Amino acid sequence: MDVVCVGSGNVATHLAMALKAAGIRLIQVWSHTFANAVKLAADLEAEAIADISEITVDADFYIISVKDDAIAAVCEAMPAVKGIVVHTSGITPAEALSRFINHGVFYPLQTFSKRRTLDFKHVPLCLEAGNTVIMDTLKAVALKLGSPAYEIDGGQRRILHLSAAFACNFVNHLYALGDLILGENGLDFDLIRPLIMETADKVSAYRPLEAQTGPAVRGDEKTMAAHLEMLKDRPELAQIYQMLSNSIKKSQG
Amino acid sequence: MDVVCVGSGNVATHLAMALKAAGIRLIQVWSHTFANAVKLAADLEAEAIADISEITVDADFYIISVKDDAIAAVCEAMPAVKGIVVHTSGITPAEALSRFINHGVFYPLQTFSKRRTLDFKHVPLCLEAGNTVIMDTLKAVALKLGSPAYEIDGGQRRILHLSAAFACNFVNHLYALGDLILGENGLDFDLIRPLIMETADKVSAYRPLEAQTGPAVRGDEKTMAAHLEMLKDRPELAQIYQMLSNSIKKSQG
Numbered sequence: 001m002d003v004v005c006v007g008s009g010n011v012a013t014h015l016a017m018a019l020k021a022a023g024i025r026l027i028q029v030w031s032h033t034f035a036n037a038v039k040l041a042a043d044l045e046a047e048a049i050a051d052i053s054e055i056t057v058d059a060d061f062y063i064i065s066v067k068d069d070a071i072a073a074v075c076e077a078m079p080a081v082k083g084i085v086v087h088t089s090g091i092t093p094a095e096a097l098s099r100f101i102n103h104g105v106f107y108p109l110q111t112f113s114k115r116r117t118l119d120f121k122h123v124p125l126c127l128e129a130g131n132t133v134i135m136d137t138l139k140a141v142a143l144k145l146g147s148p149a150y151e152i153d154g155g156q157r158r159i160l161h162l163s164a165a166f167a168c169n170f171v172n173h174l175y176a177l178g179d180l181i182l183g184e185n186g187l188d189f190d191l192i193r194p195l196i197m198e199t200a201d202k203v204s205a206y207r208p209l210e211a212q213t214g215p216a217v218r219g220d221e222k223t224m225a226a227h228l229e230m231l232k233d234r235p236e237l238a239q240i241y242q243m244l245s246n247s248i249k250k251s252q253g
Numbered sequence: 254m255d256v257v258c259v260g261s262g263n264v265a266t267h268l269a270m271a272l273k274a275a276g277i278r279l280i281q282v283w284s285h286t287f288a289n290a291v292k293l294a295a296d297l298e299a300e301a302i303a304d305i306s307e308i309t310v311d312a313d314f315y316i317i318s319v320k321d322d323a324i325a326a327v328c329e330a331m332p333a334v335k336g337i338v339v340h341t342s343g344i345t346p347a348e349a350l351s352r353f354i355n356h357g358v359f360y361p362l363q364t365f366s367k368r369r370t371l372d373f374k375h376v377p378l379c380l381e382a383g384n385t386v387i388m389d390t391l392k393a394v395a396l397k398l399g400s401p402a403y404e405i406d407g408g409q410r411r412i413l414h415l416s417a418a419f420a421c422n423f424v425n426h427l428y429a430l431g432d433l434i435l436g437e438n439g440l441d442f443d444l445i446r447p448l449i450m451e452t453a454d455k456v457s458a459y460r461p462l463e464a465q466t467g468p469a470v471r472g473d474e475k476t477m478a479a480h481l482e483m484l485k486d487r488p489e490l491a492q493i494y495q496m497l498s499n500s501i502k503k504s505q506g
Contacts, residue, residue: 010466068476091476110448111466116455122447150444159438160445162480167431167445168452169467170497171424176461176504178420185412191403192413192420193457194375195363199421200453202369204446208429213263213364214422223321223344227415236503240496244423247489251429 001141002059004028005044006052006074008036010112011088012065018120020044022144030055032066052077059083061141063106068092075099084134090161093154094128104129104138107152109160111168120145126152126160177237209251216248254394255312257281258297259305259327261289263365264341265318271373273297275397281309285319305330312336314394316359321345328352337387343414346407347381357382357391360410361400364421373398379405379413430490462504469501 001024005016008031016026026044031037034050041048049055055062057079065088066074075097078085085097086106097103105128112118125142127149129135135151142149152160175196179189202211215223224245231238254277258269261284269279279297284290287303294301302308308315310332318341319327328350331338338350339359350356358381365371378395380402382388388404395402405413428449432442455464468476477498484491 067471068473091479109444111452111455111464113455113459113464113466116458118451122451124444124447156438156440158479158483159434159440161476162483163431163434163440163445164448165467165480165494166427166434168448169465169469169501170493171427171449171452172456172461172465172467173469173497173501173504174419174424174427175456176465177500178416179461180504181412181416181419185409187409187412187416189456189460191362191377192416194377195417195421196424196453196456198371198375199364199424200449202364202366203425203428203442203449205369206366207442208425208432211364211366212422212425212429213366214418214425216422216426218320220321226344226411227418230411230415236500240423240500241418243493243496244426247430247493248422248426250489251426251433 001025001061002027003061003063004030004055004059005040005046005063005065006030006055006078007063007065008033008040009065009067010114011108012063013040013114014112014118015063015065015088015106015108016040016044018145019141022146024141024144027059028056032070053079055079055081057081057083061137062086062100063088064097071096084137086138090126090164091158094130095154102134104134105154105157106138106141107157107160108147109164111164111172120147123147125149126157128153128157177240181237212248212252214248216245217252219249254278254314255280256314256316257283257308257312258293258299258316258318259283259308259331260316260318261286261293262318262320263367264361265316266293266367267365267371268316268318268341268359268361269293269297271398272394275373275399277394277397280312283308285323306332308332308334310334310336314390315339315353316341317350324349337390339391343379343417344411347383355383355387357387358407358410359391359394360405360413362413362417364417364425373400376400378402379410381406381410430493434490465501465505467501469498470505472502 026046029037029041030049037048060083062085084102085100107126108123110123125147127138279299282290282294283302290301313336315338337355338353360379361376363376378400380391
């Protein structure tokens with residue numbers, strides 16, 4: 001199987017490198033920024049493409065992993081290839097690729113950072129395809145990567161993407177706010193790293209509603225008032241504190 | 254060293270069991286609810302005490318691990334013991350124990366759930382004491398437990414406690430909201446468990462500000478608008494979404 005990688009961001013890079021590691025041949029890389037294509041192509045032992053219209057029509061699998069806003073323009077500019085074309089977006093419909101006879105979605109439900117290596121066995125792949133032949137190919141690729149694979153339609157995928165905003169993006173921001181509060185008081189983030197790991201690890205065994213701890217779920221108004229008093233010079237943090245505490249109280253009702 | 258455990262909640266139970274496992278003798282357990290004292294005492298091979306005034310004056314170490322609101326009343330009711338008396342609260346000043354000649358704070362910066370076992374090497378202990386003799390004893394106990402120990406004054410401890418509300422209590426609630434969104438759409442929480450683990454694991458190596466991903470940090474207004482549209486029947490969740498997205502945008506500025 002010959003693969004073309006369209007894009008060179010976090011997802012494109014991780015996915016392409018994992019495919020290569022799984023013994024799949026990457027033949028071309030295109031990126032909006034040619035220098036990035038050159039860099040990733042070198043790592044993949046593939047060819048860097050400057051002009052998107054020069055993408056080969058002979059590959060078996062094309063992965064479009066660019067910003068959601070750029071998917072339409074990228075599709076327009078690509079040649080009308082016959083191989084399977086997938087995008088990796090959580091929010092863009094599969095129909096965005098309808099220009100290609102064989103298309104689907106290959107959405108990795110994970111958070112990627114360039115500097116961090118990630119074992120694809122911890123990357124659930126949400127697959128969508130118009131027919132079983134394409135779906136079977138997507139599943140075969142997932143199997144090569146060692147990833148758990150799920151058939152997920154476009155509506156479900158958007159729900160997963162939204163849920164991930166809460167359970168990943170917003171969660172990381174709360175870590176950042178915790179770090180900010182510590183740093184302003186000369187305390188090291190290391191102190192709460194074990195707490196962060198245990199909080200995540202707990203919900204590997206329990207549902208989060210059962211795992212809830214802290215003053216809001218105990219109805220400990222005195223502690224909440226003390227916390228809010230400590231945040232009196234940080235009205236934005238106080239507002240977040242109040243809103244999430246209220247939400248905890250309601251969710252346990 | 255003979256230890257008395259005052260309280261039978263999550264923290265009291267985990268701490269007392271860990272002390273026992275470390276070869277330290279628990280001799281008495283008191284609890285507001287006698288049945289709970291009986292149960293924990295049985296596990297500890299200690300004596301359950303119904304009347305708090307009957308706590309022995311001969312122990313070396315007394316751990317008060319009750320609700321913050323109850324600490325003052327518990328102290329009043331206890332005999333004026335000479336051994337070291339500590340509480341385990343993140344928010345209560347050490348001075349709350351000033352009735353006892355030898356007192357301090359033994360605050361475990363971790364989230365405890367009764368059904369979950371926890372290795373105390375992952376429980377940072379925040380220690381406070383009025384003199385070095387008491388501090389040395391607290392450190393010796395921490396060492397027995399295998400826990401990292403930090404000398405933390407009352408002001409710092411309150412900051413840690415507040416930071417933990419963000420990085421643990423609120424984080425778990427965001428997991429719960431993610432789970433809620435999935436459940437209402439017939440999707441399983443299992444799908445986002447790997448994402449949750451990776452999000453936490455990432456900040457074991459990086460600072461959360463560097464690790465931030467998602468539409469808010471990318472300035473992807475279209476995706477945020479799509480998410481908010483999906484939340485149009487859940488105004489509370491939409492409000493949390495909007496507030497945390499705005500906060501992410503600001504924090505990266």
